[in-house]
Amino acid sequence: MGWEAWSYTVFLFIVGALFGSFFNVVGLRVPKGLSVVTPRSSCGSCGRQLNAIDLIPIFGWLIRKGRCHTCNASISPVYMVGELVGGLLFAALPFMVSLHELWIAYPLVSVLLILTVSDLAYMLLPNKIIYPAMLLFTGLRLFVHPLPIWQYALGFMVGGGTLILISLVATWMGKPAMGFGDIRLMALVGLVMGIKLVLLCIFLSALLGSVIGVALIASGKLDRRSPIPYGPFIAVAGLVCFCFGDPLMTWYMDLILWQ
Ligand SMILES: [Zn+2]
Structure with a gap:
């Protein structure tokens, strides 16, 4: 350099x-x-x-x-x-991140940092941040969209929809459901990254949440029943997907196909 x-x-x-x-x-x-x-x-x-x-x-x-x-x-x-x-x-x-995607990357990092602070402090992902962010990224994606626009719209619906489904299943099984904030945040991730990467983000955030949750419980830092905020895991997974999602998917597909 x-x-x-x-x-x-x-x-x-x-x-x-x-x-x-x-x-x-x-x-x-x-x-x-x-x-x-x-x-x-x-x-x-x-x-x-x-x-x-x-x-x-x-x-x-x-x-x-x-x-x-x-x-x-x-x-x-x-x-x-x-x-x-x-x-x-x-x-x-x-x-x-590619030069064009920097237009998305800086606002995205900003929103994710604010939401992480808020979720860690209050277990809350405020609508006052998420709704304006949805508007902002809708506007930005109209101008900067490496993928066809419909992929982002579908990402929004599938991101939110999948978490609603998971929540319903969890409630039905008597487990703590996800918060509405988490559902909205995953919809936002889908809007920003499109259908393919939001699915990866759902998978990664769940993986991250389980690994860290189990580690915290095993080390006695957390009670088994005490809730942990899920927003920070979505934020970290979302950022990883945004920056490395495509190479990560290619690598994973190669891994499967070469078996
Ligand atoms: Zn003082």
């Missing part, structure tokens, strides 16, 4: 970390019906308003060594992780 590519990458990382910081705020405040602009963020323990140093993404937390400057209460690294993930994804997208 030449210095020019490096400087773009570093620039995108900084922009992504700043956005990541904003996505934390949006994901934590919108579900509670709060403004994302005011009041300014403050320490959860002593109420001191965060100043310029606290607000530097990632480094603010590191400089303060994870503690409030005034009351010494420890500050959760969760915010810093959100900023780091934002920075890494923004910087990595141009290496993983």
